[in-house]
Amino acid sequence: MIFYFSGTGNSRWVAGKLSEILDCGTPAAVHEELRNAGESGMCRYSLGADEPLILVFPVHSWGPAVMMLRFVSHLEISNYGGQPVYAVCTCGDTCGWTDRMIRKALESRGLPLTACWSVRMPNNYILMKGFGVDTDEVRETKLHTAPHEIEAIAGAIRGQSHYRCYTVGKEPWLKTRVINPLFRRFLAGPDSRTEFRVSDACTGCGLCARNCPAGVITMQDGRPVWGRGCVQCTACINRCPVRAIDWGGITQSQGRYHHPAL
Ligand SMILES: Cc1cc2nc3c(=O)[nH]c(=O)nc-3n(C[C@H](O)[C@H](O)[C@H](O)COP(=O)(O)O)c2cc1C
Numbered sequence: 001m002i003f004y005f006s007g008t009g010n011s012r013w014v015a016g017k018l019s020e021i022l023d024c025g026t027p028a029a030v031h032e033e034l035r036n037a038g039e040s041g042m043c044r045y046s047l048g049a050d051e052p053l054i055l056v057f058p059v060h061s062w063g064p065a066v067m068m069l070r071f072v073s074h075l076e077i078s079n080y081g082g083q084p085v086y087a088v089c090t091c092g093d094t095c096g097w098t099d100r101m102i103r104k105a106l107e108s109r110g111l112p113l114t115a116c117w118s119v120r121m122p123n124n125y126i127l128m129k130g131f132g133v134d135t136d137e138v139r140e141t142k143l144h145t146a147p148h149e150i151e152a153i154a155g156a157i158r159g160q161s162h163y164r165c166y167t168v169g170k171e172p173w174l175k176t177r178v179i180n181p182l183f184r185r186f187l188a189g190p191d192s193r194t195e196f197r198v199s200d201a202c203t204g205c206g207l208c209a210r211n212c213p214a215g216v217i218t219m220q221d222g223r224p225v226w227g228r229g230c231v232q233c234t235a236c237i238n239r240c241p242v243r244a245i246d247w248g249g250i251t252q253s254q255g256r257y258h259h260p261a262l
Contacts, residue, residue: 001047002027004056005068007213007233009259010090010121014150015056016261018088021154027056030071031213043071046079052157053077053111055102056088058233059118061183062096062175064089064105066231067213072105084114088153092123092134094169097176117153118166119146124234126254127195127247133255143260187232194226195248196236202244208236 004015004027015027033043047053057068064087077083087102089095099116106113122139125131134142152163169175186192194216204222216227217236224236224245237245238256246252 001025001045001051002054002056003030003033003071004028005030005058005065005071005213005233006056007058007065007235008124008238008257009262010124011056011058013259013261014088014090014119014121014146015054017147017150018054018056018154018157021151022052022054022157024051024054029213030057031067031215034067034071034074035215037074041074042076043074044076044078047077047083049081050083052084052086052114054086054088054157056090057102058124059089059091059095059098060188060232061180062094062169062172063098063180063184064102065233066184066188067233068102069105072102072109075109075111077109077111080110084157085111086114086157087116089116089118090121091118091167092121092125094167094175096169096172096180099166101176101180115156115164116166117149117156117164119149119153120167121146122257122259124238124257126237126251126256127232127234129250133257139257183232188230190229192230192232193228194230196224196226196230197246197249198224199244199246201242203242205241208240208245211235211239 002015004011006012019027057065095118103113155161156163206219208224209217214231216229217224238258
């Protein structure tokens with residue numbers, strides 16, 4: 001059973017590839033699972049006797065994307081009996097201690113993490129000065145290498161290899177223990193405000209509202225309006241077909257990225 005969260009398609013594509021290779025059905029998007037949860041708000045599933053549970057999600061500020069943490073905190077495997085639990089995170093560069101954070105979140109639901117891998121994918125983070133999408137060359141190299149890494153991860157899940165790949169990077173303590181909580185509190189928390197604004201190039205197509213996994217964009221008089229609770233996935237800004245969305249006046253000249261399969 002594969003669950004994924006994805007803003008710009010990288011993690012969705014990785015989840016799809018893994019599912020193809022391992023033949024384990026259509027991956028489920030966690031924001032939809034959360035939205036469809038019943039009155040209790042819990043997401044309940046049962047696993048086959050040897051069926052693995054696989055979570056695929058992007059690294060956001062050296063921790064798991066908040067929507068995946070939210071999903072795990074609502075996750076119940078009714079017949080859990082030691083089936084393997086895997087995490088595959090996609091990152092532009094380094095993950096810090098994302099693996100420790102997802103391990104802790106899973107453990108609090110009684111689900112011990114068996115292994116965690118990272119896959120380097122094109123960077124989608126453009127919401128801060130000094131950050132930007134990859135050069136064409138770097139992006140193409142990552143897109144070319146990723147399928148081999150996914151094959152290797154699938155091989156390890158099948159027990160055919162001991163493939164291990166997880167890129168911590170420098171100063172994980174500072175990044176995951178100091179910067180990540182600030183990110184979750186002020187930028188990706190339930191009350192976070194956004195700096196998104198829309199230009200006259202907007203055609204009112206509504207794609208940003210439909211693509212927003214947090215459901216915080218509404219169309220008012222044919223223009224998107226952002227409410228509170230954005231999770232900073234960057235789907236709206238990166239997937240706008242006419243580049244009408246900007247963040248805080250700093251992204252007009254930035255590149256945009258979404259996975260080519262979207
Ligand atoms: C808010 C935010 C924070 C990010 N932080 C990191 C990070 O700490 N380390 C990293 O390597 N990449 C980081 N990235 C890049 C994404 O992890 C990477 O591009 C990922 O593959 C995007 O997945 P998606 O297309 O499924 O949303 C960040 C992206 C966003 C939007």
